[in-house]
Amino acid sequence: MPHTIEAAKTGRASCRSCKQTIEKATLRFGEEVPNAFSPGEMTFQWHHLKCASEKRPAALKQALEETEMEIPEKEDLLKTCEVSGKNQKPTTFPYAEHAPTGRASCMGCSEKIEKGDLRVAIEKEMDAGAFAGKSAGYLHPACAPDHTGEEPVDLFEKIKANTLNLEDSDMESLEEEICG
Ligand SMILES: [Zn+2]
Ligand SMILES: [Zn+2]
Numbered sequence: 001m002p003h004t005i006e007a008a009k010t011g012r013a014s015c016r017s018c019k020q021t022i023e024k025a026t027l028r029f030g031e032e033v034p035n036a037f038s039p040g041e042m043t044f045q046w047h048h049l050k051c052a053s054e055k056r057p058a059a060l061k062q063a064l065e066e067t068e069m070e071i072p073e074k075e076d077l078l079k080t081c082e083v084s085g086k087n088q089k090p091t092t093f094p095y096a097e098h099a100p101t102g103r104a105s106c107m108g109c110s111e112k113i114e115k116g117d118l119r120v121a122i123e124k125e126m127d128a129g130a131f132a133g134k135s136a137g138y139l140h141p142a143c144a145p146d147h148t149g150e151e152p153v154d155l156f157e158k159i160k161a162n163t164l165n166l167e168d169s170d171m172e173s174l175e176e177e178i179c180g
Contacts, residue, residue, distance in 0.1 A: 002032035003063040005043070005071065017051035027071065031059050053077045057085035058162050059092060087162025093123040093136070094148070094155065095162040096174050108143025118166075118174055120144040120159060141177035152179040 011024035017165070022028045029052040030044035052060040061081040064074055071077065082134045089097070102115035122144075124137030145152040156178045160171060 002042070002061050004030040004032075004070060005049070005063050005067045006030065008046075013046045015048045015136040016045045017047050017052050017055040020048075022046055022048060027069075029056070029060050029063060031056060049073075049077055050080075053080035054084045056091065057081035057088070058090055058095075061085070061164070063159050082164065088165065090121075090162045092162045093121060094144075094159050095121050096141070096159050096166060096170070096171075097121060097163070098166075099138070104138045106140045106143050107137045108139050111140070112174050113138055113140060118170060118177070120178075122148060141174050142180070144178055157162065 004137070005027060007025050008022050008026050008028050008136070011021060013028070015028075016171075027049055029047045029049055031047070031052075033043050034043050035041040035043040045058060047060075049060070061078060064078055064081070081082075091127050096118055098120045099113045099115055099117050102112055104113050105111065106113055106119075107122075107124070112163060115127045118141055120139045120140065120141055123134050128137055139147055144150075145155055148155060149156075157176050159174065163171070
């Protein structure tokens, strides 16, 4: 897992959420993101744990569940992650959502994805010369494993970890559609 929790080694980094300095030896959450200044390399963006539980709930939740460190107030942080996650759109691909419009076509089968249907969002490389970059691409859940080349179960687990704002019943139908 690319995210990490550690005690700050210096007091120089500031929190991406609240912009305040993260004091040396304070526990901080690092989210691994592509380095904008050095293509192909990764770098960490740091957050106070409390701030991350509000702004990066899915990522922090995964890190809290995986870390072997003793985290004071871990239960409270996890609860905040749940609550914040319910109220915001996922920030990490792949995730699932209800299609807000019926305009997007599936990258797998090229058919339209109906408004309101569950869809899987993945990161799409755009190759448009100077405008090359990344954006979201959408898939029918059933088309997602083939298109991404991932095992259905692995893909579903990733989506589940990144998606905190859907109902349990939505996650169940998603699992059925992806895993067949
Ligand atoms: Zn902060
Ligand atoms: Zn499709």
